[in-house]
Amino acid sequence: MKYIFGNWKMYLGAEETMQLAEDLASVTIRVDQVQVGVFPVSIAVRDVVERVGGAPIAVGAQNIAWVPKGAYTGAVSGLLYKEIGCTHALIGHSERRYIFGETDEAVRKKVEAALDVGLIPVICVGETREDLEQGNREKRLHEQVTAIFAGLSIPAHQSLFVAYEPVWAIGSGEACDPSVAASVHTFIRQEIAQLTAHSVFVLYGGSVDEKNVLSYLTLDTVDGVLAGRASTQKESLIAMIRAAETIA
């Protein structure tokens, strides 16, 4: 099983989002080969859940608040997303970390909040270009993974994803070399294994598109991809799903 997750960010308007959701819902997906998930802009999530209806497409939040309800202006909680039919939640995307100042502590609280309400967390980690240039990739990943998993209580049978998304590869067209991604995934898996015996799916994200997707999906250490821009175009999103279906 491979996972094709699409983070639609704030690329599409409400109508464009609906159109893409409808287009996707009309595609036949080989559910024995691939699981598809999309993360629409918050105001469109409820409609996307309705549009995809009975199609085998998971819908998730791009971000959640760490409290369920209360006086938190502008926030939307995991509980509320769960109520409208979401199953997954992106947590700690680098745009949340580096544009909106989300700390490792905030990421941890959001992971706990997602688990509390029964959402499947898709937790993003990854080094910045500066980390990379200073030889601090593993140090950064160690810090992020530790903040997420140390002492974390994970319910039995809970699905959980970590997405390795090197910040320098996101939206840059400069995807991480697949052989490098494979070894970083191995490192991330080892780090996680020191903190929990729970099994975790590990995705790659960062300038994935229909042309390079197979070079990641064919790697044993890569369970799937989290695509941004390429997932907002019908043709490339469907091409990535079809690519995943070719893997035995």
Ligand code: PGA
């Ligand atoms: P990108 O974004 O595919 O546009 O690089 C990936 C992501 O941010 O999840």
